[in-house]
Amino acid sequence: MKIIEMTLSKKLFFIVVNLVIFSTLSFRASAIPTVPSTVNALIINGDDIRISWSAVSGAKRYERQYNLNNSGWNSNLQTHYNTVVTFTNQPARTTQYRIRACDSSSCSGWKESNSVTIPSLPYAPSNVTASIINGDDIRISWSAVSGSDRYERQYKINNGNWNSNLQIHYNTSVTFANQPPRTTKYRIRVCDSRGCSSWKESNTVTVFPIPTLTAPSTNTDGSYTVSWSDENDFGDIARYELYENNVAKYSGTGRSLQRTGKTVGNYTYKIRVCRTGLGCGYYSDTKTVTVEAPTLPNKVTGVLGPSDAVVNSTFTVSWNNMPDADDYTVLVKSGEAGEEVYQTISGVEGTSTTVSYDKDEVIIIRVQGCNDAGCGPESGARIIEVFDDNVLEPEEISFAWQTSSAIVGEKSTFTWNISNVENCTGILGEGTEAQTFEPSGNSTEVIFYSIGVKTTQWYCTDLANNRYPTDASLFIEAPINITPLAAPQNLKEQLSE
Numbered sequence: 338m339k340i341i342e343m344t345l346s347k348k349l350f351f352i353v354v355n356l357v358i359f360s361t362l363s364f365r366a367s368a369i370p371t372v373p374s375t376v377n378a379l380i381i382n383g384d385d386i387r388i389s390w391s392a393v394s395g396a397k398r399y400e401r402q403y404n405l406n407n408s409g410w411n412s413n414l415q416t417h418y419n420t421v422v423t424f425t426n427q428p429a430r431t432t433q434y435r436i437r438a439c440d441s442s443s444c445s446g447w448k449e450s451n452s453v454t455i456p457s458l459p460y461a462p463s464n465v466t467a468s469i470i471n472g473d474d475i476r477i478s479w480s481a482v483s484g485s486d487r488y489e490r491q492y493k494i495n496n497g498n499w500n501s502n503l504q505i506h507y508n509t510s511v512t513f514a515n516q517p518p519r520t521t522k523y524r525i526r527v528c529d530s531r532g533c534s535s536w537k538e539s540n541t542v543t544v545f546p547i548p549t550l551t552a553p554s555t556n557t558d559g560s561y562t563v564s565w566s567d568e569n570d571f572g573d574i575a576r577y578e579l580y581e582n583n584v585a586k587y588s589g590t591g592r593s594l595q596r597t598g599k600t601v602g603n604y605t606y607k608i609r610v611c612r613t614g615l616g617c618g619y620y621s622d623t624k625t626v627t628v629e630a631p632t633l634p635n636k637v638t639g640v641l642g643p644s645d646a647v648v649n650s651t652f653t654v655s656w657n658n659m660p661d662a663d664d665y666t667v668l669v670k671s672g673e674a675g676e677e678v679y680q681t682i683s684g685v686e687g688t689s690t691t692v693s694y695d696k697d698e699v700i701i702i703r704v705q706g707c708n709d710a711g712c713g714p715e716s717g718a719r720i721i722e723v724f725d726d727n728v729l730e731p732e733e734i735s736f737a738w739q740t741s742s743a744i745v746g747e748k749s750t751f752t753w754n755i756s757n758v759e760n761c762t763g764i765l766g767e768g769t770e771a772q773t774f775e776p777s778g779n780s781t782e783v784i785f786y787s788i789g790v791k792t793t794q795w796y797c798t799d800l801a802n803n804r805y806p807t808d809a810s811l812f813i814e815a816p817i818n819i820t821p822l823a824a825p826q827n828l829k830e831q832l833s834e
Contacts, residue, residue: 369445376449378434387421401435431452433449435449456531474513487529547620548568550623552624556629559596562594579608604625635661642655642719656688659706669702680692697724700720736752738793
């Protein structure tokens, strides 16, 4: 009986163990992750590849492999913990991917993606060259690339960042005229339907400012100044280089150069700007100075002075400016034949001077223009009569009406004679305006139309061009009494009868 019980117990034990093993194996088989339902590969931005797949419940990671150009699956497993991954800047090729889901103990089967192809991009230009022409024009040229649709260009200024604006070109060169002073670099890439190549950079070029020269066109003494415009706003200017007849004469930061001791001939100048580390720019336009042998000035014109007669022994003489004269010489000569020189006033700067002469006689003033070559011909004569002060005092020899009274409406005679004056000014009669009269004369045609005492008032200009009388409130005066017209005597007798 015991034997039968033991046999039954062993059988029951084996049955339970088998059930446990079977259930465990069944549980493990059912826990393997499922295969991702979708795997997609997509090209973005021309050469980036994005791979995405459906999530699998219970998966702790995903493993990826790839196949390049149908050459077989790469054995390296790439592990991911998300359901998307992006690879940038991929080379030109055809790629397929496959993904499987894994948990801590097992992985699903593989799910393959579609194949994607990154097309082969065009080659970059083999060279890009920038050059300066005409001083401030920039020409950019690059090698042609077969099959290209267009070329794209960018630039950067003074070592800054690349300008983000893309400039499109369909030829292999471009020229920009009248560029401002600055340093510029360019880069070119080739584009077609597949995309664009990498960039190819040019050399760096610098447009230098070109100074403007200033110098006289002609010179007669061999001394002059050459100057130039200020270009310091360009930046770090190391120096200006000035050349005279193609020989360097100045290198520095100044703005002018004094030239002295130049003999007769032509002197041609040019200048350029140089900058540290960048070399020198184009030369400026040339400026030629012609040093000539001095010639005598032309004849002075327009000599002016006081009135023909002067009281004072000191007076002013003036004349027209002569462009070819550096200064003037004034000659005071005798008014007699031969014009003996009494006085020479040399080195007069300007167009007037004061002459002092104290002799009582007629003199002649002549002026010469002078320069390094000497003095030119004498001007025309300015004749001046110099009088002693006592002789020149005006004198009223006569200034009166012929009669002290006159009848209204009848003609009266006025006589005057004033010595040592140029002329006189005043009103003569009634209803007239002020006139200028000679120093002496008479008038018989003066008529007054109203009765009363009429006073004639004049003033004169003496030989020194002064008013006489000096006091502006005083005049030379001559009164006349204008009486009414008397009735006829016989008419009075008839009226009394």
